[in-house]
Amino acid sequence: MNIPCKSSSSFISKQQELEQLSQEIVLCRKCSLAISRNRPLVGDGNIGANIVMIGEAPGYYEDLKGKAFIGNAGKVLDGLLQVAGISRQDLYITNVLKCHPPHNRAPSLQEIQSCSCYLYRQLKILQPKVIITLGKHASKELFSRIFLPFSSITEMHGKVFEIKASYGPVKVIPLYHPSAACHNPSLLEVLTKDFETIAGYLKK
Numbered sequence: 001m002n003i004p005c006k007s008s009s010s011f012i013s014k015q016q017e018l019e020q021l022s023q024e025i026v027l028c029r030k031c032s033l034a035i036s037r038n039r040p041l042v043g044d045g046n047i048g049a050n051i052v053m054i055g056e057a058p059g060y061y062e063d064l065k066g067k068a069f070i071g072n073a074g075k076v077l078d079g080l081l082q083v084a085g086i087s088r089q090d091l092y093i094t095n096v097l098k099c100h101p102p103h104n105r106a107p108s109l110q111e112i113q114s115c116s117c118y119l120y121r122q123l124k125i126l127q128p129k130v131i132i133t134l135g136k137h138a139s140k141e142l143f144s145r146i147f148l149p150f151s152s153i154t155e156m157h158g159k160v161f162e163i164k165a166s167y168g169p170v171k172v173i174p175l176y177h178p179s180a181a182c183h184n185p186s187l188l189e190v191l192t193k194d195f196e197t198i199a200g201y202l203k204k
């Protein structure tokens, strides 16, 4: 994976680098979401965590409060994390898009292309051992970045892909987005099974 190793990987330098990135994102006007957003959500959680979760974009409540997964999808995620024996403190959560698309619409290709550079800079700083992509947009984007074919989330959810980043091995795990279970309750069962299956990987 094209995520070069950083020489300064201490917690403090990570924090400084992320703050610098946050300042750039707050000022970003690269796509039209800059007009409609309340505030960008750069990321949320423990910057020293081994696990980074990547969602699609901030939702309505995330846009208002600047916190990740605090709406209905957040409640689903919290339940799934409990199944896996993981707390929010064990994670850093971010999104492909840093700004909220109006009415929670799907991100456009142009928005993803404009914004994804921030995500890869974040990953370069955070150097996670496990990357979980939530939903088809985040999964498709990351898989294209690491040059792995992505067919569909239906086919690939819950599978573990081992890749080599410049700082070491990384496990990439695509999952359904927790919001999918809000619209289609049968997917909650699928997500629960996936979290049970990958719980071991998450705790390493």
Ligand code: SF4
Binding pocket: 025, 028, 029, 030, 031, 032, 033, 034, 040, 097, 098, 099, 111, 114, 115
């Ligand atoms: S979504 Fe990304 S590219 Fe668009 S304005 Fe926000 S930070 Fe910039």
